[in-house]
Amino acid sequence: MISVDYVRTMVAYGQWMNSRLLDAAATLPMADRTRDMGAFFKSIHGTLDHVLWADLIWMSRFDGGAPPVPASADFFSQDWDDLRRRRTEADTRMQQWAENEITDEWLAAPLNWVTRFNPARWSLPGWVAVTHMFNHGTHHRGQATTLMMQSGVDPGVTDLPALPGLFDGSLGIAGVRAPL
Secondary structure, three states: OOOHHHHHHHHHHHHHHHHHHHHHHOOOOHHHHOOOOOEOOEOHHHHHHHHHHHHHHHHHHHHOOOOOOOOOOOOOOOOHHHHHHHHHHHHHHHHHHHHHOOOHHHHHOEEEEEOOOOOOEEEEEHHHHHHHHHHHHHHHHHHHHHHHHHOOOOOOOOOHHHOOOOOOOOOOOOOOOOOO
8 A cells, every 4th residue: 555655745746847848848839739640649738738637536536625617628627827837736736735635545545436437336435446546647647648758848857756855854755765
């Protein structure tokens, strides 16, 4: 099972990467950000938009908040400024959730939900669902970095050990030591 520290670390990492990728993508003209490049969600904008939409779906299951509207993964937020604003709000929500609601008991308990797309009932331990949310975001942000590189924008280092605050203790993650 994952730990509370893992959740807090991954939330901080996701927030850092989301901000970096949005800043890097913002250097491109809108036509380049929205150009169909053959990716699953077509464009840089579409890929980052999908990550936001999915994070909001998962957070609605985790914290009981309202799920995103529309309920479709096809361009939840078509406007770039709106996407950036919603992403910042979502990252703040995730950080507050990780700091205030996550416990070992929450992670071990079953999480039950019904999907909109397939009215099946799902039940997984909380830690499995949370791990999936983080893996999903990392996977699609990796696609976005590839699309950016293909568009001539280098998003920079994306490795978890480069996360600011990881080694100086400011993230409050137990057991992390500075590189030797």
